[in-house]
Amino acid sequence: DIQMTQSPSSLSASVGDRVTVSCRASQAIRNDLAWYQQKPGKAPKRLIYAASNLQSGVPSRFSGSGSGTEFTLTISSLQPEDFATYYCLQHNSYPLTFGGGTKVEIK
Amino acid sequence: EVQLVESGGGLAQPGGSLRLSCAASGFTFSDHYMDWVRQAPGKGLEWVGRIRKKTNSYTTEYAASVKGRFIVSRDDSKNSLYLQMNSLKTEDTAVYYCARVRESENYSFDYWGQGTLVTVSS
Numbered sequence: 001d002i003q004m005t006q007s008p009s010s011l012s013a014s015v016g017d018r019v020t021v022s023c024r025a026s027q028a029i030r031n032d033l034a035w036y037q038q039k040p041g042k043a044p045k046r047l048i049y050a051a052s053n054l055q056s057g058v059p060s061r062f063s064g065s066g067s068g069t070e071f072t073l074t075i076s077s078l079q080p081e082d083f084a085t086y087y088c089l090q091h092n093s094y095p096l097t098f099g100g101g102t103k104v105e106i107k
Numbered sequence: 108e109v110q111l112v113e114s115g116g117g118l119a120q121p122g123g124s125l126r127l128s129c130a131a132s133g134f135t136f137s138d139h140y141m142d143w144v145r146q147a148p149g150k151g152l153e154w155v156g157r158i159r160k161k162t163n164s165y166t167t168e169y170a171a172s173v174k175g176r177f178i179v180s181r182d183d184s185k186n187s188l189y190l191q192m193n194s195l196k197t198e199d200t201a202v203y204y205c206a207r208v209r210e211s212e213n214y215s216f217d218y219w220g221q222g223t224l225v226t227v228s229s
Contacts (some may be wrong), residue, residue: 001171034215036152041205043219044152049212087152091215095170096154098143 002026002090008100010107019075021076023088023103032092033075035064038101039084047086048073053062108216109133111205116223119133119195123227129188129205137161137183142216143190145201153201156207158222159190173199182188195227 013019023033025027031051036044046055048064051071061076075082083106088099115127129141140163143155156169157180168180179192188205202224206216 024141032213032215038152043221045219046215046217049215049217053212057215088217089152089154091213092156093170095139098152098154101151 001051001095002029002093002097004088004090004097004099006088006102008102009100010066010103010105012105013078014107015080016080018077019078019082019104021073021086021104023066023067023073023090023099025090025092026031029090029092031064031067031094033064033071034089034091035062036087036089037082037088038087039083044087109207111207111218111220112222113203113205113223114194114226115205118181118226118228119192119229121195121197121227123193123195125195125225127190127192127203127223127225129190129207131186131188131195131205131207134207136181136186140210140214141179141181141188142206142208144197144204144206144216144219146204147198147201150201151184155190155203192225195225197227200227201225 005024033051035048038044052064061075085101085103110132112161114131119125142157158179159166176194180189204222205220207218
């Protein structure tokens, strides 16, 4: 199975900060990676697909990069509605696997 | 508007069975692979299984943790996805989500339902 190591597991940031979340795959997955945002009690929402493609309707302050084994989600200027938990997902091979999540909290 | 609505969750005993449903609307259900994903209380996301579409013979894939106990099926005439859960264990307690798969995006999932809670306890 491909292990997805996501870091950090949590972070505290202020409105307006630039935030970076990383995911490392235990083996190369091309660009078969998506990022999801989840708020408490809600279903996850896709932000990024194919590592760097912005989901329609998602604000442009979100961006994704990477290929192979190293991937990054960046929020260029954190907004109040961005406080949530973020997950990466590899869909290159079965079983599909998620990162452990990054909880973004208010500083 | 794409909508996925899960139902069928509830309390089940260890060793028991439960069948979840996912009603789809707002898109051509038969054109899509569909997945189940779960989330134990306070924990992260875990992929459960996938069913392909008719042109791929409705074949399935499962996580090791549920293989041999859970069955994913679909009824395209009813725009519905199912998860038959047998031999339930306490560790199967979770919110179960159905999700639509996008072939054009190399099989990642875009839309999710709101989830249904399954509690396995005696």
